Amino acid sequence: MSGVLPVALGSATKLIGLIMLSTKEYVAVAQLHEPVEEARLREVIKEFIGRIYQRPPLRSSVKRALRVKTVYEIELLEYEFPYALLRIKCEHGTYVRKLIHDIGLILGVGAHMRELRRIRTGPFKEDSTLVTMHELSEAVYLYRNENDDSALRKTILPAEYIVSHMRKVVVVDGAVSAISHGADLAIPGISMIHENIRRGERVAIFSLKGEIVAVGRALMSTEEVLERRKGIAVKTRRVIMKRGTYPRSWRRKQSK
Amino acid sequence: MSKEDVTREGVKFIRKLDEYGEVNDRFITLKEARTDPTYGKLPTQRSAEELLDLGVVNLDKPPGPTSHEVVAWLKNILGIEKAGHGGTLERP
Numbered sequence: 001m002s003g004v005l006p007v008a009l010g011s012a013t014k015l016i017g018l019i020m021l022s023t024k025e026y027v028a029v030a031q032l033h034e035p036v037e038e039a040r041l042r043e044v045i046k047e048f049i050g051r052i053y054q055r056p057p058l059r060s061s062v063k064r065a066l067r068v069k070t071v072y073e074i075e076l077l078e079y080e081f082p083y084a085l086l087r088i089k090c091e092h093g094t095y096v097r098k099l100i101h102d103i104g105l106i107l108g109v110g111a112h113m114r115e116l117r118r119i120r121t122g123p124f125k126e127d128s129t130l131v132t133m134h135e136l137s138e139a140v141y142l143y144r145n146e147n148d149d150s151a152l153r154k155t156i157l158p159a160e161y162i163v164s165h166m167r168k169v170v171v172v173d174g175a176v177s178a179i180s181h182g183a184d185l186a187i188p189g190i191s192m193i194h195e196n197i198r199r200g201e202r203v204a205i206f207s208l209k210g211e212i213v214a215v216g217r218a219l220m221s222t223e224e225v226l227e228r229r230k231g232i233a234v235k236t237r238r239v240i241m242k243r244g245t246y247p248r249s250w251r252r253k254q255s256k
Numbered sequence: 257m258s259k260e261d262v263t264r265e266g267v268k269f270i271r272k273l274d275e276y277g278e279v280n281d282r283f284i285t286l287k288e289a290r291t292d293p294t295y296g297k298l299p300t301q302r303s304a305e306e307l308l309d310l311g312v313v314n315l316d317k318p319p320g321p322t323s324h325e326v327v328a329w330l331k332n333i334l335g336i337e338k339a340g341h342g343g344t345l346e347r348p
Contacts, residue, residue: 005317010309019342123277129314149304156311158299164277208291210269
């Protein structure tokens with residue numbers, strides 16, 4: 001299997017788990033064991049869009065219990081017997097190999113997966129940001145031996161890209177330090193907020209410089225934040241920014 | 257850079273992230289604010305060393321090695337202790 005594999009570096013490793021549960025997109029080559037009409041193939045493929053039952057294959061990393069997975073899209077890109085080239089957009093944890101096997105069963109001729117390439121996971125896709133291991137090692141060579149960091153700085157994206165697909169809250173400087181110490185975000189600390197945030201949604205907290213401060217759970221929808229003047233808007237879950245990056249501006253509670 | 261410049265660049269970067277992540281929701285401004293350039297740093301100005309601790313590589317994994325092996329290789333050539341991938345991409 002080849003394709004999009006985002007790798008987080010250093011402290012950014014804490015964020016990469018957020019991608020694991022995101023929607024995936026693949027292109028796959030299916031090999032049919034006997035010829036079928038293209039129209040019939042298209043018809044059967046359509047039946048696999050939506051909620052499907054799947055039992056993980058024998059060699060898998062999860063418990064082999066029947067699971068329900070959602071397939072959002074299947075597109076037949078090319079068909080020349082025995083090969084069918086498919087584009088599949090599905091929920092994380094969907095086994096494409098199994099999906100193709102099951103399509104073969106319904107077709108009544110049998111099929112198996114020949115090749116698989118991931119073209120998307122979360123915000124990461126096959127675009128100009130995608131780099132090969134070769135390009136990366138070349139960039140590292142230039143940096144270490146020629147003292148030229150330009151290639152490496154283009155090859156490594158700022159960690160903020162990992163949360164680029166999430167809705168965001170941008171906070172004022174005065175709120176950054178408290179959040180980096182684990183405090184929740186109160187409404188007065190907000191400078192900008194995305195519309196359409198729902199209560200319970202995972203959101204990314206940014207500084208006005210565009211630095212990721214933390215990831216948290218919205219306790220209020222955007223509408224509720226706009227209606228109220230105070231209260232906790234986001235419960236801080238995972239802090240990324242190092243403490244001490246921004247000056248402390250809050251006061252300790254006065255002890256009586 | 258002035259406070260205005262840094263704030264403008266910071267917000268521009270956030271909008272660029274939205275575009276990359278295909279977030280089409282608009283921002284609502286609750287409080288007009290500027291950020292102080294004397295602390296923190298624009299993500300676009302991170303040095304290579306800083307990116308090695310707060311960066312991500314959108315890697316095109318070749319078909320041979322496992323995701324785990326690829327991460328081990330990457331840690332080795334970048335000379336870093338910690339790295340992690342976003343969901344295994346194993347042999348078919």
